[in-house]
Amino acid sequence: MRRQLLTAAAVIVLAATATACNGDGTDPAADASASADKSPAAQGNGGQGGGQDKGQGQDKGQGQDKGQGGDAHAVGGKLTLKGKKAGEQLDVTLKGFADPAHSDNKFNKPSAGKRFVAAQFELVNTGTVAYSDSPSSGAKVIDEQGQSFTQTMGGVTEGPKFPVTVNLAQGAKALGWVVFSVPEGSKTAKVQFTMDGGFANETGEWTLKK
Incomplete structure (x- = not known):
């Protein structure tokens, strides 16, 4: 037991x-x-791509309206330009180009071997300050050989010229023609416009149809 x-x-x-x-x-x-405790911690996306802003890239053509053939640098195209002073900005449209242009005064004819051409611009003050300028002084015509021509005196039947001085409040606009005298055999190729009587840093350029 x-x-x-x-x-x-x-x-x-x-x-x-x-x-x-x-x-x-x-x-x-x-x-x-x-x-x-030995299991790997959750990885998630590990901040993948963190700190990288892809952004939108450059807005090509920003402030531009298309002209002939869908090109902002053709007749009818609008370009946004800045002046020398802070807040100065214009939307500049090449509304038309006359080649040849016709004098509105029988006593004001082109010199021998020359002809008149004219460009019509629309200027809209899109800046933050009032703008005062002599627009005709900032316009040029360039021919196929690279020769440039500035304004000449006299008016044309295509329409009124700009006055000597244009004063634009914010949002105001002005429309006028600028007349040029070019050699009879010269083929016009481009039109340019620069604010502040031609002394600003930005220049708008439009290519004329051949």
Whole structure:
């Protein structure tokens, strides 16, 4: 009887020990916790592309309206130009070009071997300050050989010229012709306009149809 009791006790002790050690001497809960700690942290997008603004790129043709053939640098095209002073800005449109242009005064004819041509500009003050200028002084015609011609005196039947001085409040506009005298055989190629009587840093240029 005594031997049977001892054997039973031994069996109970061994069973308890096996349960506590789970057969390998590790705690299941602790093992699970350790495995969780070793898992890689979530990567997400890792800030992929962070700090990079793609933006919109340059707005080619910004402030430009298309003229002939869908070109802002053709007759009918509008270009935005800045003056020398802060806040000075004009939308300049080459509205028309007459070649030849016709004198409105029989006493004011082109010199021998010359002819009149004329460019019509529309100026709109889109700046933040009032603008005063002599627009005709800032206009040029360039021929295919690269020769440039400035304004000449006299009017044309195509329409009224700009006055000597044009004063434009914000949002105001002016329309007028500028007359040029060019050689009879010269082929006009381009028209240019520069604010501040031709002394501003930006020049608008329009190409004439051949």
